[in-house]
Amino acid sequence: MLLRSLNPLAIARGDDVDDAITIGDTVLSRSHILGAATSVAERVAQAERVAVLATPTAKTILAVVGALIAGVTVVPVPPDSGTAEREHILKDSGAQAWLGETDELCVGLPVVPVRLHARSWHSYPEPAPQSTAFVLYTSGTTGPPKGVLLSRQAIAAGLDALAEAWQWTHRDTVVHGLPLFHVHGLILGVLGPLRVGSRLVHTVKPTPQAYADAGGSLYFGVPTVWSRIADDEASARALASARLLVSGSAPLPVPVFEKLRALTGHAPIERYGMSETMLTLSTRADGERRPGWVGLPVRGVETRLRDEAGNDVPHDGESIGGLQVRGPMLFDGYLNRPDATAESWTEDGFFKTGDVAVVDEEGFHRIVGRESIDLIKTGGFRVGAGEIETAILGHPGVAEVAVVGVPDPDLGQRIVAWVVRRPSTPEVTEPDLVDLVGAQLSAHKRPREIRFVDTLPRNAMGKVQKRLLLPE
Incomplete structure (x- = not known):
């Protein structure tokens, strides 16, 4: 039932x-x-x-x-x-x-x-x-x-x-x-609390104070929520009595992960899913929780990575491939869209998520992003936007960042970063961020341009709408 x-x-x-x-x-x-x-x-x-x-x-x-x-x-x-x-x-x-x-x-x-x-x-x-x-x-x-x-x-x-x-x-x-x-x-x-039998406190708005006052054991939030909680030290420390902090719907920036761990004593649970698949990957309550990684397949789920030619991608923690999943919680198709439904599935029953990922030798998954927007092909290299964003977020003067590949006649795509500065900190400059990425990642992953903005376009679930940043 x-x-x-x-x-x-x-x-x-x-x-x-x-x-x-x-x-x-x-x-x-x-x-x-x-x-x-x-x-x-x-x-x-x-x-x-x-x-x-x-x-x-x-x-x-x-x-x-x-x-x-x-x-x-x-x-x-x-x-x-x-x-x-x-x-x-x-x-x-x-x-x-x-x-x-x-x-x-x-x-x-x-x-x-x-x-x-x-x-x-x-x-x-x-x-x-x-x-x-x-x-x-x-x-x-x-x-x-x-x-x-x-x-x-x-x-x-x-x-x-x-x-x-x-x-x-x-x-x-x-x-x-x-x-x-x-x-x-x-x-x-x-439906989760109703099925499991646990209590639910819905705070109507996901404010840090509302979360702190709720007295729960299992907290759900999107990265925007967790970022605001991490910036509110008193509210974050109030969550120390919780059992699990779960983040999803978009990647949780590594600096937010680390700050939450420092203030609450909890390493957040990160997980991955879509409307079409529900949640298929997650770190576990009794397992390793690694910043930037969404863990292992949940019970009943199989995954694989395929390259553009349909070949298997090695599980070496570095090679990027298209993520495909199979399991009992997947959807039955798109309403009134038989063509889109057929295009989304492989002949052997795997759903093509449209996301790209890497998997390490232990089966841990890291989501790079959408294949259409977060996989940047620049100068013959395949670069994931996520690792550049993580590097830039490591600067104390950066509050938010979105990295996109912009069409370029020479490189195919050039790496551009849209950055929201953090108030009340020394002003960060373009050379600061380019040098920061260059010091941590390969030279071809450095942004060619930094654009400072006041906000990033997001949808109701807190996901950055990167397509709105691209030129018409």
Whole structure:
């Protein structure tokens, strides 16, 4: 059962928890969640797909859980999406109604309300494991967002593999303030606690003070969140009593990793995943945690690296190759996109992630970045943007950096770094950073140009949108 910790038998045994989920000022017991979500299920049980405006509220959680109880596919819609993106998601997904809270842009479909205090104890049969639980839309960096089809059995397999890797149990209290329309915040961050039986504190906004005040054992955050916590010494030290700090959705800068370890006593868990794959790689609660590396395949996952000709890439910790993965938590394809689906899979069942990585002799993985943007081909060399970014972030005057290969008639691509200076430190200059990279890495990896900017473009999950830095 996907939400096995919410079944009536658990509550009848006295396993109810008064504060199973705390989101903002709303506190929900397990029986409250079950009763109110089942009431939602009764109102949508005849639908095939419903859209949920994924605001960080209790009603969003009840809407999602209610639809899952009824076996109705959920289409989470980012609350900050523009009109064109929202219209595309609704049309492409075939959603038949809005479920829960809406705003002035939620037009064209009937609205099914979610009531916090409604209750129903009707019993629904468990939907088929292979049925689609979610249509999650990608960020759309290379065109309109694609709908990723995730089944109930894929989600269950992914969550169970992470519970094993992180020794995650009902005794934990999960804390995060991540958006509820993506794998990280919604599936891992909400369905994970419900499946495992742990408590959840959703802070609505992922501020350092909110994390410090939550008193959790298992914290989820993106690198932007962890960077802000690392810069707030009092809040960081308050996390010393936690069990695990988990970072994902983008690479965690090595200086942030080291600062968190110094202030909290915890080396962060780093992991890797996508909407299409859920989480397939992670360092372990009982294993090595190496800055800049995302660890080993979780239970049931196989990986391999292939070069541009389709040949195996050696696991030597240096050679870069396209990362391919296979496992039980992978998606079932892109909605209405048979061509894109077919192009993403190999004949023997591996998904081509579009990311490039290196693997060492022990099987540890380091993600270099997207093959299309983070693998720079300059002067005949293949260079990963990530290692240059790590070197530049080692300068105390640098707050953020994004390295991109810009078209160049001589080199093919020249290495350019966009840098956000850190306030209240001696001003860093272009020669400082070029010399810093040259001292740590090969000469051909030095940036040809440093561009100082006030901010870097990011999406809602904190990922830098490097394509927006390239010339039109």
